[in-house]
Amino acid sequence: MTREDRGRQESWPISALAHELDVSTRTIRYYEELGLILPGRTERGIRFYSRGDRARLRLILRGKRFGFSLDQIREMIELFAEDRTGCMQLMRTIEYGNQKLAEIDEKISELMQLREDILVYKQSFEQKLLEETRRMTDECSSSTSSKWTEISE
Amino acid sequence: MTREDRGRQESWPISALAHELDVSTRTIRYYEELGLILPGRTERGIRFYSRGDRARLRLILRGKRFGFSLDQIREMIELFAEDRTGCMQLMRTIEYGNQKLAEIDEKISELMQLREDILVYKQSFEQKLLEETRRMTDECSSSTSSKWTEISE
């Protein structure tokens, strides 16, 4: 609080951050409303963002790109950002981290499952394409109807 | 359309599906409103869902658990479910599949990045905990303030 503008300390206005991370300024202010970021202010009330704030915002956006709601993200950030000194507090925080890691691992495996599903669909179409081209060269039509209903069960 | 209830063909009412997949019946009907599923109907208008419908619904829900909007999911499903016979159509569909696969790969790698971030946070707290316990045994306090702002930059 005593000496917060030393010149060497790099910071950016809201517009720069918005442009860099490709979100609107409104969005950033909204995140502040929810208590997700607390940027610094000049004595005239103008926001400026440290590189820490920037990293934080990036983490928020990354979290958002999956199911995580802003509330869940806030949960994470709060737990990790607070200055927890107590031994029990530390252990609880670490436990929470492990939990989140497990959730993410779950998500990753689910994504890989989704990937597999789509791959199967695609391959069935590649198969179709192969048969199609064969028919065009052979000029002999054999009706093959592979129903999509049997996939991924 | 000619003979759709053969006894051997297994199907479920909406409530069973809702319970199994842990969503409300309203949600399932809403998906139907959007054209994401078209279950069969008895002559009295009661919906019943084939195992294909069930797989489809699972795919929808799985897609939803990440950023995918219902519109995007509809896009996918339509493209894969339609009976595309033309050669060009098949190729376009396959191309679309490749695109989706790439998107998913992107998501996966982003998730792993997020995982890494959280891991780093957690490790910093584990470090803190270690110092804390050391202080408690040593009874000698050395102030170490590791600012969180320097993480993941």
Added chain:
DNA sequence: GGCTTAGTTGACGTTAACGTAAACGACAGG
């Protein structure tokens, strides 16, 4: 000084994805 541009707060609008409630029909049990 006047204009433009970038920032602020505050209020209201909007969209997706459902929740909830009303009003109805079919069927089973007592």
Added chain:
DNA sequence: CCTGTCGTTTACGTTAACGTCAACTAAGCC
């Protein structure tokens, strides 16, 4: 016959995550 349960449609309510607009201030520029 009455009640309850499960299904249907229609319609309106709700919440999160912003968009949009108005009214204002301060800085820079000619």
